[in-house]
Amino acid sequence: MDMRDFKEFFRKRSTIWTLSLCMTGIIVLGGIAAVDRSRRGDDEQQVQSELGEYALLPEEAKDVNDTLDTPLDEEDADAAEVSGSGMDGRIGGADVQPADDAAAQAGADEDSQAVSADGVSAAADGSADGTAADGSAADEAAASAAAGDGAASAGIAGADGADSQESAAVSSTGVVSGQSLISEQALLSEGIAFAAEQESLLWPSAGSILIDYSMDGSVYFPTLNQYKYNPALVIGSDAGNQVLAAAKGIVESIYVDEETGTTLVMNIGNGYRLTYGQLKELAVAEGDVVEAGAVIGYVSEPTKYYTKEGSNLYFAMTENDQAVDPILYLE
Secondary structure (H helix, E strand, O other): OOHHHHHHHHHHHHHHHHHHHHHHHHHHHHHHHHHHHHHHHHHHHHHHHHHHHHHHHHHHHHHHHHHHHOOOOHHHHHHHHHHOOOHHHHHHOOOOOOHHHHHHHHHHHHHHHHHHHHHHHHHHHHHHHOOOOOOOHHHHHHHHHHHHHHHHHHHHHHHHOOOOOOOOEEOOOOOEEOOOOOOHHHHHHOOOOOOOOOOOEOOOOOOEEEEOOEEEEEEEEOOOOEEEEEOEEEEEOOOOOEEEOOOOEEEEEEEEEOOOEEEEEEEEEOOEEEEEEEEEOOOOOOOOEEOOOOEEEEEOOOOHHHOOOOOEEEEEEEEOOEEEOHHHOEO
């Protein structure tokens, strides 16, 4: 093959390749255009569908408005008036229930409230006057007599307990705080009035002092292994030893405390109280008048707060709810 034939062959091949490339490009571009047209058609169809939906809304609103504006016929109006469920009844509210029915309902409610109030008043009057339900003359006379006796009793109780309170707060140290449970009149009527300048206290139980009273500084508690203030005397005493009333007084309260066990508070008058802790087998009860030296109970086994100290009597004294040192008044 000479040079001329080679050039002719190359020219033909180049023409074929060029045509092939052009055809391939045309096919690719046609496919892209077809896909693009298909996508645009879908978007236009979706837009038209949405526009159609929005176009229906005014028509539907018009139908609803026409329905609301259409007057009710006579049968529907009667039904709405009877049932109270029509559009006007729901909105206005005044036509839902006839005025006569509303007044009747209000009257029934007032009568019910009056009956309840009368029932309460009747119960109160019956409790105060003792009047019987039948209202007979004999019963009324008996009720008047009972009311008179009750008033007299109330007057006596008021004179004896004008200053008394229903409860007293008890601190964790076993000392009663707050107002006295026993009035000064009741104490004086029993001849109970501790005179600190003239009287002294009896030793409440046999034994020696394990831990002194100390409110100016802390003292060591072996079981707790710590120093703390002590508003009482801890008197070491064998379990079962008698515990005596250190002065004449009235048993004000008896309770159980986690630290001091069974605890008794005695009011000895003039604002003074004595607190006895670590007790058992009490020989007195709340409200009892106890003479000085009388047995009020026995020394108990120690609580978990005093296991190393051993059995003891917890003995505290307060003046107007303020802790004082009992040793200053003991014989």
